[in-house]
Amino acid sequence: MSLLGTKLLVLLAVLAVAAMVVTVLLWPRLARTAFWTVLGRLGLITLVNALVLLLALAVVNHQFQFFGDWSDLIGATTTQGTTAAAVATVTGGSPHKAVVATVIPQQPPPPPSTVVVVAQDSISTTYAVTGGASKVTSDVQVFLPTGYSDPAAATHRYPVLEGFGGYPSVVTSTSKAYDLAAQLGSLADQHALAPTIAVMAQPWTPAGRDTECANGPGGASAGDQVETWISVDIPAWVRSTFRTRTDRGSWATWGPSAGAWCAAVAAMLHPDTFGAFICIGGYFRVEWGNWQPYAPTDVRAARYDLVARAGTDPPPVAAWIYTSKQDSQSAPTTLPFIAAARAPLAVSAHVVTTGGHRTPLWKPWLPVALTWLGTVSPGFAPARP
Amino acid sequence: MDLGLTSGLFATVVVALAILAPVLVVIAWRRVRGRSAALRSAQRWALVLLSQAVAVVAVLVLINNEFGLYSSWDDLLGRTSTASATDVLVPPTTAARGTHPSAPGAATALPWNSGVPKGFSTYDSASTFVAEVRVPGTSAPLKVYVSVPPEYGRPEFARVDFPVVELFHGYPGSPTTWFHAMDVRAKLADAVAAGATPFVLVVPQISVAGAPDLECTDLPGQPQVATFLTTEVRSVITTHFRVRADRAGWAAMGYSEGGYCAAQLVLRHPELFAAGVDLSGYDAPESSAFDTLPLLKQAGSLATLLRSAPAVAIFASASRQDQQSSGSLTSLRRGARPPTSVTTQLFAQGGHNTADWSAGLPASFIWLSHQIPRVGP
Numbered sequence: 001m002s003l004l005g006t007k008l009l010v011l012l013a014v015l016a017v018a019a020m021v022v023t024v025l026l027w028p029r030l031a032r033t034a035f036w037t038v039l040g041r042l043g044l045i046t047l048v049n050a051l052v053l054l055l056a057l058a059v060v061n062h063q064f065q066f067f068g069d070w071s072d073l074i075g076a077t078t079t080q081g082t083t084a085a086a087v088a089t090v091t092g093g094s095p096h097k098a099v100v101a102t103v104i105p106q107q108p109p110p111p112p113s114t115v116v117v118v119a120q121d122s123i124s125t126t127y128a129v130t131g132g133a134s135k136v137t138s139d140v141q142v143f144l145p146t147g148y149s150d151p152a153a154a155t156h157r158y159p160v161l162e163g164f165g166g167y168p169s170v171v172t173s174t175s176k177a178y179d180l181a182a183q184l185g186s187l188a189d190q191h192a193l194a195p196t197i198a199v200m201a202q203p204w205t206p207a208g209r210d211t212e213c214a215n216g217p218g219g220a221s222a223g224d225q226v227e228t229w230i231s232v233d234i235p236a237w238v239r240s241t242f243r244t245r246t247d248r249g250s251w252a253t254w255g256p257s258a259g260a261w262c263a264a265v266a267a268m269l270h271p272d273t274f275g276a277f278i279c280i281g282g283y284f285r286v287e288w289g290n291w292q293p294y295a296p297t298d299v300r301a302a303r304y305d306l307v308a309r310a311g312t313d314p315p316p317v318a319a320w321i322y323t324s325k326q327d328s329q330s331a332p333t334t335l336p337f338i339a340a341a342r343a344p345l346a347v348s349a350h351v352v353t354t355g356g357h358r359t360p361l362w363k364p365w366l367p368v369a370l371t372w373l374g375t376v377s378p379g380f381a382p383a384r385p
Numbered sequence: 386m387d388l389g390l391t392s393g394l395f396a397t398v399v400v401a402l403a404i405l406a407p408v409l410v411v412i413a414w415r416r417v418r419g420r421s422a423a424l425r426s427a428q429r430w431a432l433v434l435l436s437q438a439v440a441v442v443a444v445l446v447l448i449n450n451e452f453g454l455y456s457s458w459d460d461l462l463g464r465t466s467t468a469s470a471t472d473v474l475v476p477p478t479t480a481a482r483g484t485h486p487s488a489p490g491a492a493t494a495l496p497w498n499s500g501v502p503k504g505f506s507t508y509d510s511a512s513t514f515v516a517e518v519r520v521p522g523t524s525a526p527l528k529v530y531v532s533v534p535p536e537y538g539r540p541e542f543a544r545v546d547f548p549v550v551e552l553f554h555g556y557p558g559s560p561t562t563w564f565h566a567m568d569v570r571a572k573l574a575d576a577v578a579a580g581a582t583p584f585v586l587v588v589p590q591i592s593v594a595g596a597p598d599l600e601c602t603d604l605p606g607q608p609q610v611a612t613f614l615t616t617e618v619r620s621v622i623t624t625h626f627r628v629r630a631d632r633a634g635w636a637a638m639g640y641s642e643g644g645y646c647a648a649q650l651v652l653r654h655p656e657l658f659a660a661g662v663d664l665s666g667y668d669a670p671e672s673s674a675f676d677t678l679p680l681l682k683q684a685g686s687l688a689t690l691l692r693s694a695p696a697v698a699i700f701a702s703a704s705r706q707d708q709q710s711s712g713s714l715t716s717l718r719r720g721a722r723p724p725t726s727v728t729t730q731l732f733a734q735g736g737h738n739t740a741d742w743s744a745g746l747p748a749s750f751i752w753l754s755h756q757i758p759r760v761g762p
Contacts, residue, residue: 020430020433023433024426024429024430024433027414027429031415038411041411041414042407042408042411045407045410045411045433045436046407048433048437049407049436049437049440052437052440052441053440053441053444056441056444056445057444314724316723316726318755324456326456326457326460327453327456328391328453328456329452329453338758342696342724343659343660343696343697343698343724343725343726343756344698344723344724344725344726346698346726346755346756347755347758348754348755348758348759349758349759350758350759354456354457354459354460355456355460356453356454356455356456356457356460357452357453357454357456358454358455368580371579371580372580375579375748375751376751376752376755
């Protein structure tokens with residue numbers, strides 16, 4: 001049974017009410033003050049409590065779409081991997097690219113990905129994509145802009161916005177919560193942003209694992225190369241499947257919360273592919289959860305300290321960042337990142353004093369961030385009306 | 386006793402209540418009073434539901450503490466104002482660029498309430514000032530104009546240090562060109578309405594009457610214009626205005642010779658500036674004052690200055706029809722290496738004139754806002 005469907009809600013509601021009725025009916029029989037009867041009464045009350053709680057949690061999940069099915073929930077609540085026993089030494093490093101302005105040589109294309117269509121609705125198609133280089137399989141939801149299929153647009157190529165949801169979430173949660181397709185369409189109509197292909201990629205794979213959009217030490221055979229999947233395989237698949245522009249000024253990432261972290265990882269570690277990223281309520285140092293691929297002192301995990309990278313080896317990308325000083329999940333690493341960032345990393349930071357970590361606070365800022373993208377990233381610049 | 390929404394004490398209290406609630410229900414069951422069985426039954430139902438509610442609240446509090454959804458009672462009860470003192474932007478409900486009530490001369494403009502800084506007098510508006518500032522190496526002072534944005538006078542910005550853009554005019558020319566032909570104050574207001582940083586604008590005079598064209602450089606025996614533009618001007622501005630003193634809060638922008646000035650001063654002084662905008666500038670000094678100083682001339686070329694790879698960002702624009710400036714864009718791009726960041730924009734049309742440069746100012750301010758972001762205290 002799906003964790004998101006109404007069937008589960010109805011079932012739990014029926015069980016809770018039944019338990020309450022049973023409690024009230026059985027109560028007189030447990031009226032004597034003896035050990036077993038007291039235990040019995042406490043047990044009945046606790047049973048009712050538990051069922052009502054489960055119902056409440058199911059309603060919350062239905063609203064926020066954290067877990068899609070049992071494997072998501074089980075995956076999220078179990079440990080996914082222990083730390084590696086030995087600390088690996090770093091052999092070599094990436095050669096320092098001679099970066100001039102916004103031109104960076106692109107890496108050679110990866111092997112092709114394989115794809116299966118999972119779902120389709122009136123505005124999007126969801127695919128299960130097995131990455132050619134990473135061998136990771138996960139879901140990708142694609143929105144094509146209005147007019148994509150018009151004969152007049154047959155030679156038009158579009159910029160791409162790759163997005164990631166928070167953890168935990170299913171691939172469709174974020175686009176629904178933010179009305180993503182409607183926002184992009186509205187901004188295109190107002191000539192604030194070019195018509196854009198939106199791609200939501202699901203990095204929490206296998207189900208429920210908090211991968212932190214990182215590559216584990218095991219290589220493609222271990223199936224834990226999520227950074228490669230989101231930054232290399234998915235862009236290559238999107239480029240080869242849809243009519244997209246290929247320059248880095250036409251590719252950007254975005255996301256809320258853990259999705260913002262993923263957006264930063266993809267853009268900052270792959271500036272040859274992405275020119276800009278949008279972080280809403282995100283963080284800038286990896287936060288391992290139920291998957292611990294590296295020992296705490298492993299130097300390979302230093303790759304995922306973006307605060308350090310912003311200061312010592314800043315990539316030539318533009319960042320739009322939103323955080324609240326009261327957001328304990330975001331502010332502790334976002335404020336240092338903003339302070340550390342230096343050219344050629346360009347940061348447009350929006351720091352508010354109050355407010356917690358949730359979508360209703362973030363949603364109104366998405367059009368602001370997208371308008372910024374239209375001004376700073378050449379491929380997203382709107383055509384003059 | 387801190388009973389904040391996210392405090393440990395509150396969580397402990399709520400969890401304790403949730404554990405005790407079933408026990409209390411059991412104890413209270415027999416003790417309900419009431420004449421009719423229906424009344425007693427209703428009271429028992431109320432007890433059961435109450436213990437449910439307490440348990441659910443306890444779980445929600447634990448979830449909130451884990452994920453930080455609501456950071457305080459005010460946040461939960463919706464008592465926070467989105468226009469708080471350090472807020473950067475009140476998110477607009479649409480992405481439309483509206484009119485800006487803060488344009489100079491607008492009837493609804495907020496009054497300037499910080500008074501005229503000492504040594505300054507007002508120029509042509511209540512928020513634009515002028516003073517004469519000493520120039521090393523000569524007795525004649527040069528004028529420095531300062532324009533503050535409407536945000537500068539608002540109470541919620543009373544403790545904010547504003548970032549600065551130092552603006553350089555062309556040669557021959559005058560700093561007041563920035564306010565009239567370039568209409569920089571209105572262009573900045575347009576950009577701020579689109580989300581740009583509200584900069585304080587500092588417009589010094591760069592040419593000395595009676596001296597040759599010094600191209601913003603310290604030449605032996607001449608007025609020391611470079612020192613004036615970097616040290617004297619900065620000292621006066623940081624003393625008399627509520628502005629940032631660090632390099633991350635200062636940028637420079639100029640047109641024509643002012644564009645060369647902005648680029649060369651920013652590249653030379655990464656400890657003073659974070660970014661520069663070069664509108665139709667050129668590559669190297671050309672004035673006859675450098676004829677007898679070939680080494681200084683070469684040292685002043687942008688290509689030479691780029692070799693030391695300063696950590697600054699440069700934005701340069703030119704029109705294809707302006708061969709000298711468009712050639713400069715190419716050499717800027719070629720010479721840049723990390724951590725210097727160079728962004729260039731070549732216009733197909735347009736000329737070497739204030740109308741075209743003025744039209745490009747909002748975009749320049751928006752680019753500058755990405756280098757010097759708008760952050761509250």
